[in-house]
Amino acid sequence: xxxKVIWSLFAEIELDxxxxxxxxxxxxxxxxxxxxxxxxxxxNLKNSPFIGQKEIRLRERxxxxxxxxxxxxxxxxxxxxxxxxxxxADVFDTRQYPSKIKRKK
Numbered sequence: 001x002x003x004k005v006i007w008s009l010f011a012e013i014e015l016d017x018x019x020x021x022x023x024x025x026x027x028x029x030x031x032x033x034x035x036x037x038x039x040x041x042x043x044n045l046k047n048s049p050f051i052g053q054k055e056i057r058l059r060e061r062x063x064x065x066x067x068x069x070x071x072x073x074x075x076x077x078x079x080x081x082x083x084x085x086x087x088x089a090d091v092f093d094t095r096q097y098p099s100k101i102k103r104k105k
Contacts, residue, residue, distance in 0.1 A: 014091040041070040049079045
């Protein structure tokens with residue numbers, strides 16, 4: 001059974017921030033392309049939900065988080081096979097200080 005990919009509100013807000021940054025500093029075309037590619041990358045999880053490595057900086061949380069890297073971004077997600085979905089929890093810019101990944105969501 002293929003799992004459905006859903007996005008948390010927090011992840012959607014982070015994606016919006018990425019879009020606005022590139023819209024302002026590059027162009028709408030660049031912003032659209034990058035955001036579309038990030039979303040498409042998340043869709044790859046449907047076929048292989050456990051392909052991403054475990055996110056060690058979030059290991060103390062109740063939910064097991066994994067991540068995929070796309071360009072400069074980590075797509076941090078969890079898998080709930082029982083409920084039938086993969087939840088994108090965050091889109092983290094890897095150029096930030098790594099401990100910032102623990103920010104509250």
